Amino acid sequence: MTLSYQVIDVPFEYRHTCWFCGEPYYESHSFMASPNYDQQTLPILVPCCQECFSLCKSIKVSGLDILRDKVKEQLHRKYEKHLQIGINWTKEELEDCEFEGKALEGFKESAWAMYEIAKGRVNYAGWPLAIDGQPMASFSSAFHVQFDGVTYTSLQHAVEQLAKAYAIPQPYLEEVIEVVGREKLAYAIRFAKTTYGYSAQERMASIASLRALLAEEQALSMPMTTPSSGIDVPLADIREFILHRTVMPAVATQWLFKHGVTTLQQLADQEDAFFAHFGQDSEFTAFTYFNAMQIYLEQRELDMQWAKEHDPNQAWFAKL
Ligand SMILES: [Zn+2]
Incomplete structure (x- = not known):
């Protein structure tokens, strides 16, 4: 009998688990690449929780790594408020905070748990994909960005979410990151938060002074950034x-x-x-x-x- 689909290998400790977010298994999503660059012939069954299963249905992409990123982005969007709890509070602050009224006390009780659950799900890395013991090639997390313990699918995704969370105008944050470099995301957010000011001119002035500051720093560390002499390779x-x-x-x-x-x-x-x-x-x-x-x-x-x-x-x- 020929199979009409392929099933990804599920290690023993992960059975009954959603590959996308780690929640309990509900049903498998039948994945077919679209556009189909890699000539996939059979649908691949990927274990999902109820929520990820329904998210997967409306996503059409060319690879499982992209599907995973899209699912994560939707989880981020859906649990944006929960994820922001960790940005606005520390666990201790929340515990010490004097909330009054029933609704607020309820928030205090459950807020940190909601944050941790949402964070766990968006950060969940799944397990390495293989079919019949053969690892699936070209699977990449190279574009993922970590900030404050939360994983984002790309720099663009991190910027969108963090601009919202910190109430920084997104174009301004993007501009600052372009100046300081993507590896200095925390610095960029700090800078953008404290300087975005009231007018476009003030923002332009902040960016200009940041550029000057970095140029100065770079001049001091020049030997580090100058290319080495180079070699001729056949x-x-x-x-x-x-x-x-x-x-x-x-x-x-x-x-x-x-x-x-x-x-x-x-x-x-x-x-x-x-x-x-x-x-x-x-x-x-x-x-x-x-x-x-x-x-x-x-x-x-x-x-x-x-x-x-x-x-x-x-x-x-x-x-x-
Ligand atoms: Zn899930």
Whole structure:
């Protein structure tokens, strides 16, 4: 008999558990990629709780990792108020707080528990997906962002939620993050919260002073950010591979090595040189290559273990 679907492997300790959020099992979602880039032939059954099961129904995506992220985003939205409890209070503050009236006392009793449950569900990482013992490839959490103990599916997602939670205008927060860099999210939020002021001019002035401050800091730590001298690597010795559905062209990787570029910042600094070099072929090629190299370097920065153990060109990066 031929099966008309595939079932993901469920380790013993996870049976009766939702793969998305860790709540008790209700029913399996039958996942079929749409658009179907990877030529999936059979639906894959993924265990769900009642809530995630109903969320999955209306989501059409090309991969299970994207489905998971979309489910998490909807859980974030649905439990936004609960998650904000942890932003507005600490457990101790809540306990010490003198609430008066029945409704408020009720809030005090249950608030922290609601926060912890919501946090547990959005942070829940599931278990590694495999079918008949074969791990499913290209499964990535590389874009996930952690802030204050809560996981967000991407920087964009974190910014949307945190801007709301801290009552910071989102475009302003985005602007600040662009200046300070995504790895300094906490700093960006602190800065945005204390400076967003009353008028557009005041905001522009804050951003300008932040830029000046960072430029000063960068000047002091220049040796850290200057690319190393670079090495010439023969094209044949560079592996071309696919990362997040994008080809990492060997010629573009070779350019990184030649110019000693190992970080996103260094790539950004040499953007003009990059486009001048590859733009000779065509603007489109240059853009495609640049985009690929951004994905490549971002992956290396976000997932250092991947860089060390799985990057096929790690040996060359290690020489820089
Ligand atoms: Zn669930």
